Amino acid sequence: GKDFLTLIDISTEDIYDLLALAEELKQKQLAGQSHAPLAGKTLAMIFEKPSTRTRVSFEVGMTQLGGSALYLNSSDLQLGRGETIADTARVLSQYVDAIMIRTFAHSKLEELAAYATIPVINGLTDDDHPCQALADLLTIYEVKKTLKGLKLAYVGDGNNVANALMIAAAKVGMDCVIACPSGYEPKEKYIDAAEQIGKQTGAAVAVTHDPVEAVANADVIYTDVWTSMGQEQESEQRLTVFQPFQVNGELVKHAKQDYLFLHCLPAHRGEEVTAEVIDGPNSFVFQQAGNRLHAQKAVLLSLLL
Numbered sequence: 001g002k003d004f005l006t007l008i009d010i011s012t013e014d015i016y017d018l019l020a021l022a023e024e025l026k027q028k029q030l031a032g033q034s035h036a037p038l039a040g041k042t043l044a045m046i047f048e049k050p051s052t053r054t055r056v057s058f059e060v061g062m063t064q065l066g067g068s069a070l071y072l073n074s075s076d077l078q079l080g081r082g083e084t085i086a087d088t089a090r091v092l093s094q095y096v097d098a099i100m101i102r103t104f105a106h107s108k109l110e111e112l113a114a115y116a117t118i119p120v121i122n123g124l125t126d127d128d129h130p131c132q133a134l135a136d137l138l139t140i141y142e143v144k145k146t147l148k149g150l151k152l153a154y155v156g157d158g159n160n161v162a163n164a165l166m167i168a169a170a171k172v173g174m175d176c177v178i179a180c181p182s183g184y185e186p187k188e189k190y191i192d193a194a195e196q197i198g199k200q201t202g203a204a205v206a207v208t209h210d211p212v213e214a215v216a217n218a219d220v221i222y223t224d225v226w227t228s229m230g231q232e233q234e235s236e237q238r239l240t241v242f243q244p245f246q247v248n249g250e251l252v253k254h255a256k257q258d259y260l261f262l263h264c265l266p267a268h269r270g271e272e273v274t275a276e277v278i279d280g281p282n283s284f285v286f287q288q289a290g291n292r293l294h295a296q297k298a299v300l301l302s303l304l305l
């Protein structure tokens with residue numbers, strides 16, 4: 001069946017269709033037009049980690065489309081007491097119309113999707129964050145009116161957000177350079193996939209350890225937290241290793257003058273980005289967070305109608 005697990009699986013054409021639908025849904029909502037095609041449909045949302053944006057945007061999105069969403073904390077589910085992911089998938093498929101899950105291992109998401117008879121959506125795994133990347137493309141498109149041919153520089157940890165972003169950029173023909181400390185590169189699987197996709201779309205994909213090289217002439221600068229959930233123990237070491245990769249007033253001078261700053265949030269001012277940059281005129285991070293709602297409504301319609 002149809003799932004939304006990684007943008008690797010979604011064609012360039014389907015990504016553009018989702019972006020167009022997201023923009024249409026956004027305009028409808030801004031105009032106050034009610035649009036309830038998901039009446040009677042329910043989304044189950046399993047969270048094994050905390051969330052602000054993903055949780056609220058999915059829940060509000062379902063409500064706005066006429067359906068409803070159930071917040072399921074994994075520690076309140078039998079899943080947290082040893083019921084298998086396969087049985088959880090088969091049982092939830094009896095009650096609801098789609099499942100969104102935020103979990104750790106990407107394989108767990110894939111197992112859930114394999115056993116569910118309804119669509120499954122990736123709300124963040126250790127490897128990927130496709131909903132975020134779709135909202136990122138929407139934001140860049142809104143500001144720049146184009147995607148193909150732009151240069152995106154991601155500076156910081158080569159994490160799940162970086163993996164997803166590389167794929168998203170490659171799919172739409174946007175050059176993508178990741179600047180990260182040695183040992184914190186994106187997953188090989190994602191670099192290889194992005195390079196393959198880039199051959200079709202004309203997008204260059206590169207990984208460097210030099211943030212200035214990455215940001216040079218960039219249209220978009222993107223960063224994310226240095227320490228995410230589960231990495232708190234190594235937090236002090238990370239602060240040191242990532243220090244040269246801070247997005248600050250000095251670094252952004254190397255980008256195009258009208259560069260766009262993005263961050264998936266939550267942000268730590270003074271760590272991965274200075275307040276000057278994230279609260280400055282080139283920052284679109286709240287429009288970006290808002291676009292999670294519109295992008296995910298498009299995903300929900302594509303899976304549930």
Ligand code: CP
Pocket residue numbers: 050051052053054055124132264265266
């Ligand atoms: N960017 C993002 O996924 O935010 P949350 O962790 O708050 O959902």
